[in-house]
Amino acid sequence: xxxxxxxxxxxxxxxxxxxxxxxxxxxxxxxxxxxxxxxxxxxxxxxxxxxxxxxxxxxxxxxxxxxxxxxxxxxxxxxxxxxxxxxxxxxxxxxxxxxxxxxxxxxxxxxxxxxxxxxxxxxxxxxxxxxxxxxxxxxxxxxxxxxxxxxxxxxxxxxxxxxxxxxxxxxxxxxxxxxxxxxxxxxxxxxxxxxxxxxxxxxxxxxxxxxxxxxxxxxxxxxxxxxxxxxxxxxxxxxxxxxxxxxxxxxxxxxxxxxxxxxxxxxxxxxxxxxxxxxxxxxxxxxxxxxxxxxxxxxxxxxxxxxxxxxxxxxxxxxxxxxxxxxxxxxxxxxxxxxxxxxxxxxxxxxxxxxxxxxxxxxxxxxxxxxxxxxxxxxxxxxxxxxxxxxxxxxxxxxxxxxxxxxxxxxxxxxxxxxxxxxxxxxxxxxxxxxxxxxxxxxxxxxxxxxxxxxxxxxxxxxxxxxxxxxxxxxxxxxxxxxxxxxxxxxxxxxxxxxxxxxxxxxxxxxxxxxxxxxxxxxxxxxxxxxxxxxxxxxxxxxxxxxxxxx
Amino acid sequence: xxxxxxxxxxxxxxxxxxxxxxxxxxxxxxxxxxxxxxxxxxxxxxxxxxxxxxxxxxxxxxxxxxxxxxxxxxxxxxxxxxxxxxxxxxxxxxxxxxxxxxxxxxxxxxxxxxxxxxxxxxxxxxxxxxxxxxxxxxxxxxxxxxxxxxxxxxxxxxxxxxxxxxxxxxxxxxxxxxxxxxxxxxxxxxxxxx
Numbered sequence: 001x002x003x004x005x006x007x008x009x010x011x012x013x014x015x016x017x018x019x020x021x022x023x024x025x026x027x028x029x030x031x032x033x034x035x036x037x038x039x040x041x042x043x044x045x046x047x048x049x050x051x052x053x054x055x056x057x058x059x060x061x062x063x064x065x066x067x068x069x070x071x072x073x074x075x076x077x078x079x080x081x082x083x084x085x086x087x088x089x090x091x092x093x094x095x096x097x098x099x100x101x102x103x104x105x106x107x108x109x110x111x112x113x114x115x116x117x118x119x120x121x122x123x124x125x126x127x128x129x130x131x132x133x134x135x136x137x138x139x140x141x142x143x144x145x146x147x148x149x150x151x152x153x154x155x156x157x158x159x160x161x162x163x164x165x166x167x168x169x170x171x172x173x174x175x176x177x178x179x180x181x182x183x184x185x186x187x188x189x190x191x192x193x194x195x196x197x198x199x200x201x202x203x204x205x206x207x208x209x210x211x212x213x214x215x216x217x218x219x220x221x222x223x224x225x226x227x228x229x230x231x232x233x234x235x236x237x238x239x240x241x242x243x244x245x246x247x248x249x250x251x252x253x254x255x256x257x258x259x260x261x262x263x264x265x266x267x268x269x270x271x272x273x274x275x276x277x278x279x280x281x282x283x284x285x286x287x288x289x290x291x292x293x294x295x296x297x298x299x300x301x302x303x304x305x306x307x308x309x310x311x312x313x314x315x316x317x318x319x320x321x322x323x324x325x326x327x328x329x330x331x332x333x334x335x336x337x338x339x340x341x342x343x344x345x346x347x348x349x350x351x352x353x354x355x356x357x358x359x360x361x362x363x364x365x366x367x368x369x370x371x372x373x374x375x376x377x378x379x380x381x382x383x384x385x386x387x388x389x390x391x392x393x394x395x396x397x398x399x400x401x402x403x404x405x406x407x408x409x410x411x412x413x414x415x416x417x418x419x420x421x422x423x424x425x426x427x428x429x430x431x432x433x434x435x436x437x438x439x440x441x442x443x444x445x446x447x448x449x450x451x452x453x454x455x456x457x458x459x460x461x462x463x464x465x466x467x468x469x470x471x472x473x474x475x476x477x478x479x480x481x482x483x484x485x486x487x488x489x490x491x492x493x494x495x496x497x498x499x500x501x502x503x504x505x506x507x508x509x510x511x512x513x514x515x516x517x518x519x520x521x522x523x524x525x526x527x528x529x530x531x532x533x534x535x536x537x538x539x540x541x542x543x544x545x546x547x548x549x550x551x
Numbered sequence: 552x553x554x555x556x557x558x559x560x561x562x563x564x565x566x567x568x569x570x571x572x573x574x575x576x577x578x579x580x581x582x583x584x585x586x587x588x589x590x591x592x593x594x595x596x597x598x599x600x601x602x603x604x605x606x607x608x609x610x611x612x613x614x615x616x617x618x619x620x621x622x623x624x625x626x627x628x629x630x631x632x633x634x635x636x637x638x639x640x641x642x643x644x645x646x647x648x649x650x651x652x653x654x655x656x657x658x659x660x661x662x663x664x665x666x667x668x669x670x671x672x673x674x675x676x677x678x679x680x681x682x683x684x685x686x687x688x689x690x691x692x693x694x695x696x697x698x699x700x701x702x703x704x705x706x707x708x709x710x711x712x713x714x715x716x717x718x719x720x721x722x723x724x725x726x727x728x729x730x731x732x733x734x735x736x737x738x739x740x741x742x743x744x745x
Contacts, residue, residue, distance in 0.1 A: 071631075148645070188621075
């Protein structure tokens with residue numbers, strides 16, 4: 001009996017020792033070496049995977065995609081881990097389409113811990129690299145921006161950089177909305193490398209979607225019209241804006257020369273600029289409409305008020321003549337506008353007076369940003385009343401001595417076309433399906449005055465007007481031509497001009513406004529012959545396309 | 552006679568306190584008839600075995616689900632990538648310049664503004680249209696290929712007389728028109744033209 005008890009005691013003691021050993025080992029592994037072993041296991045079994053978030057899409061008003069993001073990959077190297085740089089470069093070169101010499105150079109920098117071999121390669125190329133299974137070569141998920149419409153509205157949409165950040169245009173202006181956030185996933189693998197668990201550490205966030213007021217079809221036709229101007233007159237640049245004057249929604253905003261947003265390496269800053277908001281110029285005769293509108297609204301003149309106009313008019317030390325010399329004659333205000341008389345417009349301006357004229361320039365929105373929300377929008381230059389010289393009122397009424405942007409002119413003319421309300425032009429209509437509230441307009445003219453100016457502007461496209469050659473069959477048109485000399489180093493050039501035209505259709509109840517500005521056309525210089533025909537072409541397409549019936 | 556011995560004093564012995572009820576219950580547990588019956592029964596072994604097997608099975612199922620989810624995860628990612636590439640490809644194929652170039656190649660043209668007529672709607676037109684639509688008569692006057700192709704005539708292409716005067720067709724080419732009667736450039740001080 002005692003022997004049995006002794007054996008049981010011995011067995012108990014052995015078990016106690018074994019248990020103590022197990023506990024000691026467990027303590028050693030979990031408490032003493034726990035952190036180290038956990039890190040090693042984690043490195044072997046789990047992997048952190050970046051899930052790239054996609055930048056928000058940019059759509060036209062009919063939902064056509066103007067900019068989208070697509071999955072891509074970037075191939076990188078850890079040079080000191082690459083055993084044979086020359087062999088690796090030779091293997092990678094055909095897969096990546098990069099010269100082997102370039103890759104070898106990058107891989108040979110052994111002191112470097114990280115080097116990109118190719119950015120934003122397509123997924124098929126990335127898969128080819130993965131299959132090569134070269135030590136020290138890895139693939140990172142990425143995304144790249146695609147512009148499905150090619151060059152369409154390239155300067156307006158803008159471009160993104162290598163890290164998907166907006167560099168210009170709306171891509172830059174709406175960076176915070178379009179920007180995406182990458183996600184992170186933790187993947188656990190078994191000994192065979194098979195995924196046994198995938199946990200989302202941080203979900204990826206797609207950028208907000210931007211819906212524009214632009215219409216791809218009208219934009220395309222507008223760009224074609226500018227391309228014809230470009231081909232015929234080889235200007236330094238040209239821009240056109242197509243707008244619905246009722247709500248100042250921009251249906252097209254085109255620039256010439258065109259640029260390819262996917263290939264910006266050799267594009268100059270000037271060509272990348274959206275001239276509609278960034279180009280400043282002296283508007284010339286297109287400004288006369290505002291002079292006349294101001295005088296009409298203040299009751300200084302009426303459409304039929306007649307002035308006896310000499311061939312030239314002297315204001316302080318300046319003598320202003322007509323574009324085409326003529327003898328002294330009497331012209332009504334309507335005729336002054338239709339024939340674009342410099343002497344007549346200055347006479348109306350002088351009758352209005354500097355103190356009354358100056359606030360009118362600002363009331364129409366000149367000298368400040370229109371509120372379109374486009375990055376780097378220019379304000380133009382409008383002299384303050386205290387800076388007026390004796391001859392200023394000989395310049396301003398005919399659109400000299402101040403600079404404006406094409407979009408300011410379009411907005412000002414839209415106010416005339418819609419019955420007198422100045423509205424901020426609209427380029428973005430929805431942000432992630434949430435409609436952006438249309439800014440309230442500001443009445444600058446009475447409906448009656450706006451109607452009178454509009455009627456007068458019909459004369460510009462009527463026989464005897466400065467754009468009488470332009471027609472759109474079935475429609476009455478209105479508009480104003482402009483040809484201004486460029487000021488170079490403070491002197492008006494006799495060889496460099498800006499030709500422009502702003503037109504509406506249908507004339508009595510405008511639903512379409514087109515503004516065209518051509519910088520330094522060659523061969524011909526006049527707004528009526530260089531810019532106005534493009535209005536006819538654009539309106540001839542857009543009116544039936546938008547199902548706008550004639551008056 | 553010796554005096555009678557005094558009766559022996561009875562010493563009161565302390566009574567031990569009864570053990571706590573829980574202890575009593577624990578002590579008596581092995582003798583409980585129920586426990587005895589259960590521990591003697593072979594069924595108990597089966598129950599314990601089944602529970603252990605259940606725990607193992609649960610773990611296996613959980614691991615198996617994790618593995619299949621892990622296998623699906625890259626597939627989902629791949630499909631999402633393919634989807635994004637296909638969407639970009641579709642957008643490129645439907646790009647306006649490409650569609651218009653293709654339409655031009657097929658000989659399609661945009662009708663001139665004088666080739667399009669507009670009808671003024673009157674009271675009752677909408678109701679009449681709805682009735683015709685319900686009766687399947689709306690497409691009756693359309694060309695067969697449009698009806699067969701599921702297309703519809705553009706609203707602006709009705710054949711009624713135009714409500715606006717129609718001017719002779721004049722192609723409005725960009726910049727091809729002759730110079731206007733009036734031109735600029737010669738104003739006295741930096742002339743501004745029309």
